[in-house]
Amino acid sequence: MSDPIEHEHTSEKIEPIHPEHAPYAINRNRSSFWTSNAIVMALVIVFALLVQLAASWLDITLGPSGMLAASIVLTVIPVALWMTAFYLLDRDEPEPRTYVLGILLLGGFAALTVGNPIVRNLFRVQEWIGLTPWYVQLLASVFIVGFVQEYCKYAVVRYTIFFNREFDERIDGIIYGAAAGLGFGSILAVQHLIQAGGAQLGVAAVRIAITTLAQASFGGFTGYFIGRAKFDNMGKWWLPAGLSLAALLNGLVTWILGEVSTQGLAFTPLYSLVAAGVTALVVFTFLAFQTGRLARMQSL
């Protein structure tokens, strides 16, 4: 019976393009990154639940100005958690924190200046998507929301850090993609809350957690394709296919997140939080598995 790893090795050619790229340098499946990522995801969910619990006791509802201030504070916390956990735990060969922070800020900037304006002002999705049948909602989620958001994150990584010498491992695509997604999601969450004209504090915390978790996952997924494109000969359709898959994932999950929390008059954002947590878990487990598989294949 043949070794399954050997079988995989024969079915898919994974060869570094540049001989000077020592396999160990581009292959490492940095376990500390996955650990820190899992811890941050759990902390973000716990944080949102704690804020909701506290808010339900105190019955705090915020107006537009209060919501702006609270949104900024609540949004900074997942970002700070991610950055802190990442640098406390990722000691193997951490990415320069200025670069990671820079990509995170660029992700937020892309959401503010390109992503949200195209979706909300050009396509005006918010004005018609809910008035249409479910399949039209799904198509719009994928082809408008998914593609615009994922291309923004893709562009942030692909046109900047991709060409930098610090982008020297496949997993860097995932790290920088997740950072871009986190920044993108943070701004998206704040804008959503401001546009809603205020909300209960607990609902706001849950919504921020949902958006940041989901967007960081989508960003990591997009980044996986970018990371492999840099170091493996994947063919000319690899990146378009990867971006399309990420847009499909984004659109599908965005649609599901909107559906699961609303049943008639009952609005239960916790269902969406669970769905976002599961999405993040599935996506990052898949990415960890893929990265580990590549590392094993090339170490043979």
Next chain:
Amino acid sequence: MINTKKSTGWFWSGEEPEWLVVITVLVALVIGGLVMYLATGRTQTARVNKLSVRYPAQWVLPGEAQATSLEAQDLASQASVRVSIVGNLDPAAPVTMEDLVTMRAFELAQATELFRVLATKAVQVDAQAATEISYAFVLDSAVSSYLNAVPKVIRGVDYLVPYQGQIYLISYQDDANSWQQNVFEQIRSSIKLH
């Protein structure tokens, strides 16, 4: 030192030419535009003076559209949206939002049965300060106690929006047991002040 893989010609040539990505995104957005075109064809716009609101195209107008009011209704459910001008702002006789809320609640209490105001709050409607009134009442359409219609609890959300000297009312009502939150949210977010 590790060299970067693509330094020149990465957009037009190379193993993963970037132009293919850009084309893919453009094609997706064209499809998205087509979806938008088809979807917005399934909605109608109600316009009352300087305010417009979008609603599903299959909804009907039970009455004649007037210059100051318009109502659209879903025949398959109890959902309806009504847009009207309820008054003019007179600098000589200023009214507060609280006065307007009280007047609206009084009007609804007279026109419906078992009317209850659930909540009122200050909100923004298309970047304009407004007041939201959530309420519920019982709708008993039966004219005889032997008819088969069960009284229904109707939930409503009204927005009172002072804008350019006039007070606009946007009223959304639906059966509380089959409340369509996404339809309500879309109608609310489609409100535009021109």
